[in-house]
Each structure stands twice: as C-alpha cells, then as structure tokens.
Amino acid sequence: ISQLFRNKFFAYMTVLGIVLYAIIYYVMPKTIDETFEIALYAPEQYKNILQQVSEEEGIEIKSFESVKKLKEGVEEGDFNVGIVLSEDFEKVLLTGEKPKVKIYYPPDASKDIRRGVELILKESAFALTGQRLPVGFDVEVLGKDRAGEQIPPRDRLRPTLIVMILFMELWGIANLITEETENKTLGAILVTPAKVSDVIAAKGAVGTLLAFSEAALLAFLLGALKGNIAVILATLLLGALMVTGISFVIAAFSKDMLIATGYSVLGLLLLIIPAIAVIFPGSASLWVRIFPSYYLVEVLDRMVTYGESWVGFWRNLVILLAFDIAVFPVGVLLLRRRFR
DSSP: OTTGGGSHHHHHHHHHHHHHHHHHHHHSOOSOOOOEEEEEEOOHHHHHHHHHHHTSTTEEEEEOSOHHHHHHHHHTTSOSEEEEOOTTHHHHHHTTOOOEEEEEEOTTOOHHHHHHHHHHHHHHHHHHHSSOOOOEEEEEESSSOOTTOOOOHHHHHHHHHHHHHHHHHHHHHHHHHHHHHHTTHHHHHHHSSOOHHHHHHHHHHHHHHHHHHHHHHHHHHTTOOOSSHHHHHHHHHHHHHHHHHHHHHHHHTOSSHHHHHHHHHHHHHHHHHHHHHHHSTTOOOGGGGGSHHHHHHHHHIIIIISOOOGGGGHHHHHHHHHHHHHHHHHHHHHHHHHHO
C-alpha cells in the first residue's frame, strides 16, 4: 500500500475522490420536483381545453408535432406522461362513443400519477361535451415499468458514485505498475529472492483490497450498505477483482506512462458509460450488456436504490464471477511475460 501511495498525485486523487463524491451526494436536492409535466399530441381544438388545465399550479403542458418526438421526450424522462389524441377524437366523443386515448408513461411513473392523468382526461372530456362520458385508455410504459418507485435524484446517483470510485483504481493500478517498470523498480525487486509470481500476487491483492475498501467506504458514507449487506459487499469485491484484472492487461501493453494513461481513460469510459445507462430507466440499450460493468451496476442499483432482492439478479453475479475468472489469469499471464 505504501508503494501505491508513493505517487502523491494518485494518493491525493484517491482521498479527494472519496470526499468529493460524498459531498456531491449530500449537496444534491433530497426532495422531488413536484411540477407535473405533460407532453401532448392532439388536434388544435382539443389543445386549448387541456391548456386550461395547465393554468393550475404545478402542471405544465408542452405540445408536440409528432408522436415520435413525444415518445422520445417521455422515454428520456423529460415529461411525467405523454398523451396522444387522434384526429377524430372529438368526433367520436360527441357521438357518445368511447374514444381511445394513447398514454405513454416513463418507467418510474407511479400509480398516483396514472390515476391523476386519467382524471385530467375525463375532466377535459367533460369540459368539451358538457357531460361525463367514458374514455378508454391505451397505456404503454416506455422502458421497464417502475411504478410506485419515486426516488430522489441523489439516491438514484449513489450506485454511479460508488462504481466511479471503484473504476478509478483501474487508472491507479495500471499506472503504478507501468511507472515501476519504467523506473526499473520492479527489476530491482526481482533481483531479490522475490519471484515474479510473488510480485504480481502482491500487487493483485493490494489493488483488489484498495479498490474494494474505497468502494465499501464510500458506500457506507452514502448510506448504501443496507438490506443484504453481505451481497452488496460481495458485488463490490467482484467489481474490484474485475478492475484489477483489467488494469493488469492495460499495464502489460503499456510501454510508458502516457500509453498507460490513454488505455486507462479508454477503459474507464467503456466501464462508466454503460454503468450510467443502467441508472436512468429507458436509456440502456442492448449493446451495453456486452460490458461487465452493466451487470455490476444493475445489481447495486436494484438492491441499493430500489431495495430489491439479489435473487432476481443472481445471473449478474455469475457473469461477473465468470468475467473475473477469465480476465484475471489473462492479466497475470501477460504481466509475467512483460516482467521477463
């Protein structure tokens, strides 16, 4: 550990990262925005009726010229609901028949929001015809349905902050090994009775322990260690092994610090981008599932943010374990070749 913190910049960034991520969490608002935002696609004459609703405090309505744009806005979380009325909506309504209203919800729309939207539409139909008429609703949730789970922004961000400090060790371990190789420090160590396998084992153990302890410490500071703590810690340990294994591979292909830094930044991006996509429902595409960080953050997000059981995500843990078993030995083998 003393060797790892010999690089003062890395030591300062490690401590500063833990402190800053904790500060970011606690300065973020812990309340939920109460403004109800509606995306609307409807005939002009019906827009005016619904716009009267928007005059009420806390309700905002934005009209769209296409259903596609409306769906994109709702799926990205910019609106609480998207409402689509057909061109013949008023005609069907005035004949006394039951018109259909297409409603699009984001994944985290609660049941209360859904009941409120239906009430707004029924009241609008009453304002248009002067009598109460039945209105049918064709509901579609864009993304995975998470009704009833209203999460403050800072709580939703907790898994991201934890994995970011975990992934930072990718840069730290890879650069440390490259620096020692460049400065011939490892050569001096290998002159002693210490073997290559001993050096690699020591660096693997220290790197994994450091990455795990930093992530666990930040998780504790953010109040994320709750529920099944053992599984959360086991998940962080698998993540730490993943980071150490990848950093070994990076160090093996890095001839100097500049190359190591470049590879580390690329590795961080490949790990963090899919991780962030998991946190925001509806934003994760299928392609992000090829990255191991997806399965790491999904477990943390569902357990820490939503309080779900790990049983539903045991496959994620198996995938992480399989990745660690596959990558760690490869990293060790490549480092052995590099040191010889």
